[in-house]
Amino acid sequence: MERQEIVDEIIEVLRTVRTVDPSRLENVTEETDFLTDMNMPSTELINIAAKVEQKFDVEFEDDDIDSLGSTVKDVVDLIIKAKARGVS
Amino acid sequence: MTEETDEQLLNRITNGNFVGLNPGRVMLHGPTKLLIDAYYWHSPNKGIVAGYAPTERDVEDHFDVFRGVDQIEAFALASIVSCCAFLECRKLNCLPDVLKENFIPAFISVGQVNFHYYIELGDRFISIANIKSYKWRQMVCDGRIYKVPKDLDLDAYFSDFTEERLLNYDISKDFKLVAELFDITGRAIKKEVFKQI
Numbered sequence: 001m002e003r004q005e006i007v008d009e010i011i012e013v014l015r016t017v018r019t020v021d022p023s024r025l026e027n028v029t030e031e032t033d034f035l036t037d038m039n040m041p042s043t044e045l046i047n048i049a050a051k052v053e054q055k056f057d058v059e060f061e062d063d064d065i066d067s068l069g070s071t072v073k074d075v076v077d078l079i080i081k082a083k084a085r086g087v088s
Numbered sequence: 089m090t091e092e093t094d095e096q097l098l099n100r101i102t103n104g105n106f107v108g109l110n111p112g113r114v115m116l117h118g119p120t121k122l123l124i125d126a127y128y129w130h131s132p133n134k135g136i137v138a139g140y141a142p143t144e145r146d147v148e149d150h151f152d153v154f155r156g157v158d159q160i161e162a163f164a165l166a167s168i169v170s171c172c173a174f175l176e177c178r179k180l181n182c183l184p185d186v187l188k189e190n191f192i193p194a195f196i197s198v199g200q201v202n203f204h205y206y207i208e209l210g211d212r213f214i215s216i217a218n219i220k221s222y223k224w225r226q227m228v229c230d231g232r233i234y235k236v237p238k239d240l241d242l243d244a245y246f247s248d249f250t251e252e253r254l255l256n257y258d259i260s261k262d263f264k265l266v267a268e269l270f271d272i273t274g275r276a277i278k279k280e281v282f283k284q285i
Binding site: 041042043046049050060062063064065066067 | 196197223224225226273277278281
């Protein structure tokens with residue numbers, strides 16, 4: 001799966017999150033920061049991670065979430081890492 | 089309340105719940121400002137009922153009234169801290185002391201809180217908390233605080249309490265509603281990560 005495909009899927013996930021303003025989804029890139037660019041409450045990151053986990057059929061570890069940053073790139077990297085871990 | 093050996097506590101964590109345990113064995117802070125002195129009911133994946141009677145220190149310089157922010161803190165300690173500590177200890181098969189070495193219990197969000205009444209010196213209150221979600225060491229609880237009727241034996245009263253009654257706040261009308269709390273959120277964060285924040 002290409003990175004841009006993952007970003008597109010993440011945007012679809014974000015459309016289902018109540019606290020996300022749909023107008024902020026127009027120009028999302030990997031550099032977009034959930035907290036500063038999308039004005040999202042930090043507690044929402046856990047909900048997004050849970051939705052992403054389900055959407056991509058991957059499993060995140062406690063430590064993954066501890067070190068998760070707040071950009072789309074951080075989530076893309078985590079999905080790729082979790083998928084690679086699941087492949088073994 | 090008798091002090092348990094480490095072996096007894098670990099057995100309780102593996103097979104039981106926190107009812108009857110001294111909260112001082114669970115809290116990662118203290119011994120002052122524990123703001124919780126008894127567990128009356130506990131279902132590890134559903135919720136908890138815990139209690140506290142404010143001391144003179146708690147109400148000092150405040151008209152003998154227990155502060156609203158301390159109510160929120162007491163509820164958080166009863167709910168997200170206690171319940172999260174239990175589940176993490178069960179998962180890691182360890183005692184709370186081990187969590188203390190590795191984690192900071194971070195209070196990260198308060199949703200809405202509605203105050204209805206007050207607690208003063210000489211009162212006892214209970215926090216009734218239900219777990220809304222728990223994942224990746226982050227827990228969200230809703231619940232209520234009630235002032236306890238005088239001379240009520242809370243151990244006996246909650247001995248046959250159920251998850252259904254917890255979710256419905258099904259308790260005697262003699263309990264006085266003090267506060268409703270929503271989306272009280274906490275997370276156990278690894279110490280090394282916490283220091284980088």
